[in-house]
Amino acid sequence: MAEVKTEILAKYKAKVFKSRKDHILEVDKSKEQIIAANTRAIPGIMTNRGCCYAGCKGVVLGPLKDTLVLTHGPIGCGFYSWGTRRNKARADADGSNYVQYCFSTDMQEPDIVFGGDNKLKKAIEEGFKLFNPKRIMICSTCPVGLIGDDIHAVAAWAESEFGVTCVAFSCEGYKGVSQSAGHHIANNGLMKRIIGTDDREYPAKFKVNLLGEYNIGGDGWETERILKKIGYGVVAVFTGDGALADIARSHKADLNLVQCHRSINYVAEMMKSAFGTNWLKVNFIGLKSIAQTLRNISEFFGDNQIKERTEAVLEEEMAAISGDLAHYRERLQGHKAAIFVGGSRSHHYQDLLRDYGVTTVLAGYEFGHRDDYEGRRVIPDIKEDADSKNIENLVIDKDLRYRAFLSPERADELKNAIGLENYEGMIRDMEDGTFVVDDLNHYETEAFVKFLKPDIFFSGIKDKYVIQKGGILSRQLHSYDYSGPYSGFKGSIIFGQDLTMGLYAPAWKLVKAPWKQKPISPNQEGESKEPTNSERLGEKDHA
């Protein structure tokens, strides 16, 4: 298959070839393989990446329901990040839910010329009068950093003026190389200003936080359901259906469960340094992963009762879905999938696909770092570049409230046994001969589809229509195409059902008009030379 890579790269100009070749690799686990990641996107080749603001406001802060998130900038950025990620949220205890709202200062030309500080202040004042929020987060867009509006000073002013918690995030779009920079900035802000500001104990014996779960389509709810059923107390969720009020006392948890490693590992690491909170990479997508995850968590707490309960819940939940699982597995196995999503999902969903007997032939991250591909052990080797240096790396000191849940011996033991504080990356779980591509662009998407002929392509909205107009099933893994949840036991079945529904839709068999399918005379225009995937599907169905 090595020729695939060569052929795809052949189309590029020399410079592009040079920079793209290191982002594409064919998995060969006998070798130590290095992939280039988190480098600047090449201009003009239709990257799928978003910006720093999208990572900070869109991903991490957007789902918070008890916070008025105010975009300081022209109208577009606020509008485009309004309700597009399908983060679900219930109103919290005091009834507030800001998730349905979009707030913007809608900067105009005079604000750019004369500065937007005053408009920002007035907007906060109006927002405060109207909604009386307890917390306000300000997110800046490109022009703000350039014209020098001091949003942090405005935040300080708002705190003293209105007695609210107000945190400013300098997440101008041009910072970093992708959304990833925005995640880091948001993580820093939460760590500096929110985490550890409420010392009330959380009334549960086994306390965990769920990190990097954004509750797309209700994923977080299913995950929480399982955790609570076993007997864990979930102190805070970062940040799907999340509240800063909960995050304020997240340091009261004993263990951080990290679902999306890319977007939230900073918080996990910083909380370990400051409060001694251990963290564990988990995956609630895919049935085998869930079982492993739940057993790892119970092992961490080392309590026999919770271990027994874990097994009982696993048994009960699996029994409840086994019929559906077998039904969909029968229809799905043998298919091939390609996955190209943001930071961690491309790895997570391979586990779920494996449950259904679907192999993943291509996987890539839009904005992952090398550690997301190769595992955390490569972090010391990652060279800092101009772009990563621009993002503040907080130096975290031990907090007075630091407490170690495990003895040093036990901690060491668990590092090996359950991979505490470690993430092994995606490549390790992939088959030899499959492809890993970082920051896949439009051209490469088409080329790989042509060569690898996947039956299902998981992506975001921007690639979706190219795929499905090609007769290949497309499922969005950013927003689930209005479906979900896909996490947990129940979500697994919804996922299986969605794929089956998509692959077996009768319309795929009607793509060609009948008079075009069977030429009347050999001279007439007829069948295209290459059968489309939909037609192959049709054949499979008949067989």
Next chain:
Amino acid sequence: MGQRLISLTENPCKMCFPMGVVMAFYGLAKAMNLLHGSQGCGTYIRRHMATHFNEPIDIATSSLSEEGAVFGGEKNLVKGLKNLIKLYKPEIIGVSTTCLAETIGEDLPGSLRKFEAENLGLGVKLIPVNAPGYGGTHFEGYWHGLKAILAGLDLDPRPHGGLNVIVGPVSPADVRYLKDLLNQIVPNHTLFPDISDNLDGAFNPVYDRLPQKGTAVSAIEKMAGASATIELSLFAPPDESPGLYLEKNFGVKLIKLAPPVGLTLGDAFFSALRELGFAIPARVLEERGRLMDAMADSHKYAALGRAGVFGDPDFVHSISSLAAENGLPTLLAATGSKSSAFRLGVQRDLKNFAILPLDGDPVAADSADFALIEELCDKLKVNLLIGSSEGRRLAQKKGLPLVRRSFPIHDHVGGQRLTTFGYAASSLLLDQMVNKLISADEESFRERLKLEHFRPADGASLPAGRADFGDHGNRSDFEDQGPNFLAPKTGVSQVGDLQKWIPTSPSSTKEPNLAPWGLPDGAALAKANLETIHPCFNLEAARDLARIHLPIASGCNVSCAYCRRDNDCPNESRPGVTSKLLSPQKALERFLAAKKLLPNLKVVGFAGPGESLNSPGALFETIGLIRKVDDKTALCLSTNGLALPFYASELGRLGLRHLTVTVNAVSLEAAKKIYAWADYFGKRFTGEEAAKLILENQIAGVKAAKALGLKVKVNTVLIRGVNDHEAPLIAKKMSELGADLFNLMPHLPVSGTPLGHLKAPDHETIRNLRYLCGAHLPQMTHCQQCRADAAGLLGRDLAFDDQNGLAGADSPGELSGAGQDELEKTPGFFKIALVSKGGVMVDSHFGQAQRVYEYLSNGESLRLLGIREVGLKGGGCDCAMKKGAKSQDRPKGFIEKLVFDLRDVDAVVALRIGESPKELFKKYGIKCFTTMDSLERAARAAAKRLLGDQTVSYGAQDGANDLALA
């Protein structure tokens, strides 16, 4: 319109400038877009366009990073262009700036000239477009893009006699309509731009990265030689109008027309084509005939509508025109663009469109966000929304139907296929709008009928525990509403339904003062003053205005765990207690008796002891009887809210202006602990079902009451450990529903009730919670938790005996059992007359007395015997007189008469008393005291002094004044 946000945009109704530019270029053949700036702009715009058009959207970006932002972005721009050209081979590229490139001051045209000079023979046309995100909305961006295309190409001015048709940012399906039409009737034309295929392509396994269809560059270059341009936009900013550009620079005649939506605008379009010499196909006339026929079909319903249209200026204007042609008035036309032409022009048109007198002036608003749109929808009573899917939140929140058109449609598939152009599409759209109105009407008409026509006949008191209309033979009419109505198990949808029909049903929006009795004297008891006359709603009023509760309601339809109703108890002072129940006739008598005794009686209330709306027959009959003899006293009602959604409208019609709803919970958990069961439509619900039902109906009821303009007070019985944590939530929820006042009442544990064992919440808790609740609603802090037969001033209730009228007191130290006459004869009891204006303090000079309060006291116990309205202003006193009041103003013999009237009392207490009345009283052996103290304390003190206790002096301890013998 209320206080507007100036600096904060809440839920925008517009997108950014570059979005429009990109769309303009998508209508060109073999064109690509490159956004010079941060890559997020391209990604966000691609994402939004892809979701609407359901097509792949490719927008390249120069991916500027911090380095580019600091040192300039030309390097990235050049790289981006080179890669784009190599990979996509476009013929034309729209290179647009963004906020970032504009703010750092990139010289885009210069960079592109340099690039072209260095890369000769690339065969690609580069069009520079200055597109800062803050340069306007996507609407202006679109026109700016089109003009930039014309300005950036070498146009060929050689005349060829063709026609240009320039189209605004509309759906690909609309463009396709124009394209088919022009292909058929105008041989030489350029449709600019043409997104019909590029943004709505056919299923095609072979994906072409470069959009192949659309207006060719060669065709655009010929636009300067056309004989005329039709520009289908009235609101394109003149500076950005491509048609005007062609007219100014190349003399191509410009015909500005609105988009061809509906009859008037469609006719204008086809007439213009006809005048230009093109034959209109017979098909068009047939379609016009069908639209006319569609209008004939729907004109009967259209006038029910009050449309709110939002979106781009031309869209809003043309849709309003279509609606108006069939008698569907647009009350609100809103655009996110800043356009005074729209604001003024459309405002004028909306008024001209109206064929019937409108309730309220229509509004055209520019620079609108959804916060403003929501506010105006409320104000203008909009009942139909037409616009993009961004209106879905508003539609959901307000229960309004939304007809989706324009860009973006993000929650439905097929946004690219929605169409408005031409007579055929207009017919479909009109049908859709009218059908929404028909559905809304159809789904609610049974309820309206019931509320309007099937309320119980006057005087028909029905057995408690049953819905009243059951006996009127029309019950079956409601049963076929199905379980949705009678057995509300699926709570959410039911509340939705209730909420939907109550506020919007025309009967309930009727002004309550159209009631047969009208409001007292028209404006005499002006609405503005209503607030001040109700002692519960107004602390000031509570000082000197009295109310009476008429105990007519016996049974209750809800079982509350803290409540025990007592219908024959004269002693306990708490809600749910009365000495006896009254029939409507008896209630009228008591009302009249009270009125005689209490000249300050302003409010008659119904507060139990059961649920007032559980005996609607008795209630409405009583109200009817009272209204026949009195139309001044305000009506008030206290309810648990279960039946409120069904009677709110009737109550409003009867002229009720104040309402108290007891809402003890908003969560099911708390509600389950408080409510054991609920009787609803003849069926008993228990447990969670009951709780859900009660909560939902309370919400729907309060909403309905507020829709009628009633003042609503919410009572919450605060029960330790049951609902104390959710009091602020209740206040918040009620505030959202529009309630006016919140009254947190401490739970009075009553033995024999399920919650009787609990301790009453302490004062501190109540105070703290009131503080928290105060964030949402004003707090009533002077509640006395009255009995169901209370009468008089708050906290100084009189008790009635139906034989003797006023019979006893219900205040601390009351004397129960003994009749008045008996007491008067009891040694040690004295009758004390106290002069007071406000009813709280001894606060008047005797000579200026307006009211005299007569108490019976032995120095400990106390009973108010009555209040004597002296009613005359003016001085009678020869000591310090009120400024301006001269002694000659007083009626002759006023003092003498007053003293004579008071001759049977034992003592008189006033703030000051003149020499002459003192002398007169002396003749009767009546002692006069002066003080400034509360009536009760002063009365007790006077009694003690009469008993010979000279040491009465409590001033020092509790801040009262000494009583002095005058």
